[in-house]
Amino acid sequence: MTKLKRYRFFSILLFALLIIAFINQSVAIETVQITVKSILDMLFLLPPIFILVGLLDQWIKKESLIRYMGEKSGIYGIFFTLLLATVAAGPLYIAFPIAVLLLKKGASVRYIVFFLGAWSTVKLPVLVYELSSLGFKFTLIHICFGLVFYYLTGLLFEKFYDQQKLLKYDITKEV
Amino acid sequence: MISGIILYTIATIYVSVSFIKDRHKTKVAFLSSWKMFRNALPDLLAIMLFIGLALSLLTPPLISSIIGESSGLLGIIYSTIIGSIVLVPSFIVFPLGHTLIQNGAALPQVAVLMSTMMSVGLVTLSMEQKSFGRSFAYSRNLSAIIMSLLFALIIGVLMT
Numbered sequence: 506m507t508k509l510k511r512y513r514f515f516s517i518l519l520f521a522l523l524i525i526a527f528i529n530q531s532v533a534i535e536t537v538q539i540t541v542k543s544i545l546d547m548l549f550l551l552p553p554i555f556i557l558v559g560l561l562d563q564w565i566k567k568e569s570l571i572r573y574m575g576e577k578s579g580i581y582g583i584f585f586t587l588l589l590a591t592v593a594a595g596p597l598y599i600a601f602p603i604a605v606l607l608l609k610k611g612a613s614v615r616y617i618v619f620f621l622g623a624w625s626t627v628k629l630p631v632l633v634y635e636l637s638s639l640g641f642k643f644t645l646i647h648i649c650f651g652l653v654f655y656y657l658t659g660l661l662f663e664k665f666y667d668q669q670k671l672l673k674y675d676i677t678k679e680v
Numbered sequence: 681m682i683s684g685i686i687l688y689t690i691a692t693i694y695v696s697v698s699f700i701k702d703r704h705k706t707k708v709a710f711l712s713s714w715k716m717f718r719n720a721l722p723d724l725l726a727i728m729l730f731i732g733l734a735l736s737l738l739t740p741p742l743i744s745s746i747i748g749e750s751s752g753l754l755g756i757i758y759s760t761i762i763g764s765i766v767l768v769p770s771f772i773v774f775p776l777g778h779t780l781i782q783n784g785a786a787l788p789q790v791a792v793l794m795s796t797m798m799s800v801g802l803v804t805l806s807m808e809q810k811s812f813g814r815s816f817a818y819s820r821n822l823s824a825i826i827m828s829l830l831f832a833l834i835i836g837v838l839m840t
Contacts, residue, residue: 515726518733525733532736540732543772547724549684551717553691559713560694563705594687596769598723598804601811602716621820622827625799628770630686635770638778642839643791650831651795658823665819671812 550594558603567611574612583656586616590623594631600624605672614666615659622655723807730766730803738762740776744783747793755789756832760825763796766803773797788836795828 526533572578573585589607590600604617612620627648635644698706743762747755768776777794781787800821801808808817 511722512725515722515729518726518729522729522733525737535736536729536732538732539735540729543728543731543769544725546769546771547728550687551720552713553684553687555713555717556691556710557687557694558716559709559711560698560706562712563709564698594684594769594771596727597767597799597801598727598807599720601808602720605811618820618823622799622824625824631770631774634774638774639781643787643835646834646838647791647795647831650834651827654827654830655823658827662816662819662823666816671816 547595551599554593554595554599554603558606562606562610565610570607571611574607574610574616576613576615578613578616582613582616583619586620587623587627587652590620591627591629593624594628597621597625608668608672611668613663614668614671615656615663617671618659618662619656622658623652626651626655723804727766727803731768731772734766735772735776740779740783743793744780744785747780747785747789749784749786751786751789755786756792756829759789759793759832760796760828763793763828764800764802764821764825766797767799767801768797770798787840788832791835792828792832795831796825799824799828 522533522536525536572581574582578585589603593599593603600621604620607620608614608617632644635647639647695706698709747759751758773794777790780790780793802821805817805821808820811817812820
């Protein structure tokens with residue numbers, strides 16, 4: 506029953522789609538096409554990301570992650586966070602479980618906020634796409650302003666949130 | 681496509697190294713990856729269907745007419761609202777932004793739309809709350825809205 510409950514939102518949307526199909530078939534067909542394509546894209550990109558996160562969980566010791574992303578990691582923290590956030594493809598909600606894992610391993614709040622911000626700003630795999638569709642100047646402003654803004658936000662959030670308090674649940678456990 | 685190949689190559693290399701070093705740890709890692717995937721799946725399917733519905737109902741010409749060159753502040757507000765509903769992956773956002781501009785949408789409005797699409801998600805807020813708690817999730821989304829508005833302002837000053 507709890508399993509079914511988790512598909513509640515999906516079922517409501519499916520019902521909405523059914524109603525739309527009666528009113529306007531072409532819109533419904535287009536919805537199905539876009540949805541199937543993005544689900545396939547996701548199913549293709551997600552397994553390696555989740556597997557890498559699983560391996561990270563098993564192999565990276567807390568002490569070493571604290572060195573790379575902890576309170577005192579300094580410039581390494583910025584580079585390491587930037588690398589982690591920009592190489593992986595996918596929407597921001599994929600970054601949530603990864604951020605939780607990093608927090609669990611001792612990453613500081615500053616770099617977690619910076620990680621989520623950088624993830625939603627720069628994506629190396631689609632950088633070429635942004636450059637070609639919106640131009641060099643636009644892309645440059647977007648990336649530079651975004652990164653500076655989210656780093657400063659990280660500094661601010663660090664004052665208000667405690668690393669341990671943010672850890673509400675363990676993502677590798679069954680919900 | 682290329683990013684997928686790179687990801688799979690990296691994952692394969694690490695899995696092989698991990699498997700050679702410690703079979704048990706690798707097995708545990710796979711098991712936890714599978715659980716993570718299963719936990720995310722219901723939300724993922726719903727979000728994908730939501731994006732599909734939104735993109736086919738709100739066609740580029742329609743959005744462009746709402747946030748055109750003369751839409752001004754109201755256009756910025758509309759863009760912020762539309763963009764804040766759901767988190768959309770960047771490989772969908774950039775082509776969409778391109779299409780919108782070609783259909784006559786103004787650059788600052790498109791900037792705020794794209795930026796909020798990638799960083800602000802009301803639909804995914806419950807999922808975010810489960811990860812970091814309510815206060816952090818709300819603050820992060822709020823900071824992302826501020827970022828998007830400032831970004832649009834800079835684009836408006838420097839590029840139009």
